[in-house]
Amino acid sequence: MSQNDFSAELLKRAEHVEEILKKYLPKEEGYAKTVIEAMNYSLLAGGKRLRPVMMLESYKLFAGDNADEAVVEPFMAAMEMIHTYSLVHDDLPAMDNDEYRRGRKTTHAVYGAGMATLAGDALLNFAFETAIDGAARGTKLASYDGDTDNRYFAALKILSKKAGIYGMVGGQCADIMAENATDVPKDKMSDILSYIDENKTAALIESSLMIGAILGGASKDSVSAMEKAGSCVGIAFQIQDDILDIVGDQAEIGKPVGSDEKNNKSTYVSLNGMEAASAKVKELSEMAEEILKEQGFEDSFLGNLFDSLIYRRK
Amino acid sequence: MSQNDFSAELLKRAEHVEEILKKYLPKEEGYAKTVIEAMNYSLLAGGKRLRPVMMLESYKLFAGDNADEAVVEPFMAAMEMIHTYSLVHDDLPAMDNDEYRRGRKTTHAVYGAGMATLAGDALLNFAFETAIDGAARGTKLASYDGDTDNRYFAALKILSKKAGIYGMVGGQCADIMAENATDVPKDKMSDILSYIDENKTAALIESSLMIGAILGGASKDSVSAMEKAGSCVGIAFQIQDDILDIVGDQAEIGKPVGSDEKNNKSTYVSLNGMEAASAKVKELSEMAEEILKEQGFEDSFLGNLFDSLIYRRK
Numbered sequence: 001m002s003q004n005d006f007s008a009e010l011l012k013r014a015e016h017v018e019e020i021l022k023k024y025l026p027k028e029e030g031y032a033k034t035v036i037e038a039m040n041y042s043l044l045a046g047g048k049r050l051r052p053v054m055m056l057e058s059y060k061l062f063a064g065d066n067a068d069e070a071v072v073e074p075f076m077a078a079m080e081m082i083h084t085y086s087l088v089h090d091d092l093p094a095m096d097n098d099e100y101r102r103g104r105k106t107t108h109a110v111y112g113a114g115m116a117t118l119a120g121d122a123l124l125n126f127a128f129e130t131a132i133d134g135a136a137r138g139t140k141l142a143s144y145d146g147d148t149d150n151r152y153f154a155a156l157k158i159l160s161k162k163a164g165i166y167g168m169v170g171g172q173c174a175d176i177m178a179e180n181a182t183d184v185p186k187d188k189m190s191d192i193l194s195y196i197d198e199n200k201t202a203a204l205i206e207s208s209l210m211i212g213a214i215l216g217g218a219s220k221d222s223v224s225a226m227e228k229a230g231s232c233v234g235i236a237f238q239i240q241d242d243i244l245d246i247v248g249d250q251a252e253i254g255k256p257v258g259s260d261e262k263n264n265k266s267t268y269v270s271l272n273g274m275e276a277a278s279a280k281v282k283e284l285s286e287m288a289e290e291i292l293k294e295q296g297f298e299d300s301f302l303g304n305l306f307d308s309l310i311y312r313r314k
Numbered sequence: 315m316s317q318n319d320f321s322a323e324l325l326k327r328a329e330h331v332e333e334i335l336k337k338y339l340p341k342e343e344g345y346a347k348t349v350i351e352a353m354n355y356s357l358l359a360g361g362k363r364l365r366p367v368m369m370l371e372s373y374k375l376f377a378g379d380n381a382d383e384a385v386v387e388p389f390m391a392a393m394e395m396i397h398t399y400s401l402v403h404d405d406l407p408a409m410d411n412d413e414y415r416r417g418r419k420t421t422h423a424v425y426g427a428g429m430a431t432l433a434g435d436a437l438l439n440f441a442f443e444t445a446i447d448g449a450a451r452g453t454k455l456a457s458y459d460g461d462t463d464n465r466y467f468a469a470l471k472i473l474s475k476k477a478g479i480y481g482m483v484g485g486q487c488a489d490i491m492a493e494n495a496t497d498v499p500k501d502k503m504s505d506i507l508s509y510i511d512e513n514k515t516a517a518l519i520e521s522s523l524m525i526g527a528i529l530g531g532a533s534k535d536s537v538s539a540m541e542k543a544g545s546c547v548g549i550a551f552q553i554q555d556d557i558l559d560i561v562g563d564q565a566e567i568g569k570p571v572g573s574d575e576k577n578n579k580s581t582y583v584s585l586n587g588m589e590a591a592s593a594k595v596k597e598l599s600e601m602a603e604e605i606l607k608e609q610g611f612e613d614s615f616l617g618n619l620f621d622s623l624i625y626r627r628k
Contacts, residue, residue: 114408117409118403121403129471169349199346
């Protein structure tokens, strides 16, 4: 697939996710109207919708001819709500205190910090409402672990676990602590960074691929393989981000080049050097590719998507 | 049951909930240790554990001889986590900015506002992790709506819905908006207040009673009846709180008498007068009692608990 074809296809898929999201958005009415407006403002802030796109793709690859998008749609919407709530809370004055994201005012800049806190809470909660409701209505799926509805429970378990303290929130905590840490020995900092990349960045990618696989009828081994692929892609994505911070063009990546360095923030590059970082990205990229090949998805859109994420220029 | 016997029994039940909570607490280890410490600090701040106590009681009344506490325990823990996260976020500088709760430093006062935001998020997420995991492991329950595992899904749906924009979060939003509203006509403010009481205060009580009933094998009609009972108790509790704010003894209720009035906050009492407020509490209390009677739980501990909540002096 040419770069242009891929970009057009990715855009088409993001628009498809956008349509799905809109189906699940709560109506802006009643006395809770303001928090619902703030939720929808946050959710409809654009973005590439990479996690739902990956989930749907993983689902379709495993489900094959049995694919019924309705099975996975509530989980796609839930995933984007979770990703969005994490951005809303990250941007708060008590966290990163960002007034703008992708050139648009952040939720707290428009609605105030109190309402933005509440909107984030509402999004996280609504993610579970949406996924649970979808699971409860869902058509029966073939058994995963001996029980009838078990695939939905398995998907709900992954959704909740990877978003919490054993996933994204855990990574956010370690990130906050690392920023304030001084005099951490290099090998320990290397451990911490790899924990942060795995959890803050990779966890929701892993979760998206796994949920798609589970609902698509994958075996436990295949679900584990997709988890590993997600981990490789997420970590490579983060290291590439650190590389771009040094060598990238400011206009392209949208933040001042060298901002990590200026913030005195440890990165894979600052700890291991540029050459080792590039080699690591290549290694991880090849591992993800190998996993897709083993699963029989060698020439899939998902492979192109992984590549574009890892080797993006912006 | 005498007042002393009841108080002793309630304390015993709160201690029982405390033991259950401790079983579900995440271990304070790894690079996410700080956020887990903040979660546990928030969860183990004491309190009467009223919601889990009510859930267990509702469960036992409906399950009768078939009662198996393991079925309801994860949901009890999840309910207290949700209640706790809402307190942690309410206390934040961006919300009510409270430094103390029940004589103890609030979570943000100890861990900082960023970490407290994250701990609240982590608690809400962990509530769903805990309940979903419990539902996935749970023994099979008799059908609720035609499907095998449907009672667990029904319980998860109630748990998520009543905590979100169609429940507690909705009430919190309306509460924030009402505080900033000026020149709202009296009948509209009366509507808003009743929405706030129903959602901010009553929703988790309703949810606790309903989940206990659902998992205990109740019919849909009985679950609706328990929802109504929870609504009466929650709203009566709130109006009684407004009454105590005027007539109460400062030391007993723990906040300055007349603080609502001083804050210029509309309450049922300020809108309808003390006499109407007392009459309303009596009416709601009798309705809740009547519902328990209809369900065959006339002389239950739950009836005593409702009374103690509604007619408490502190």
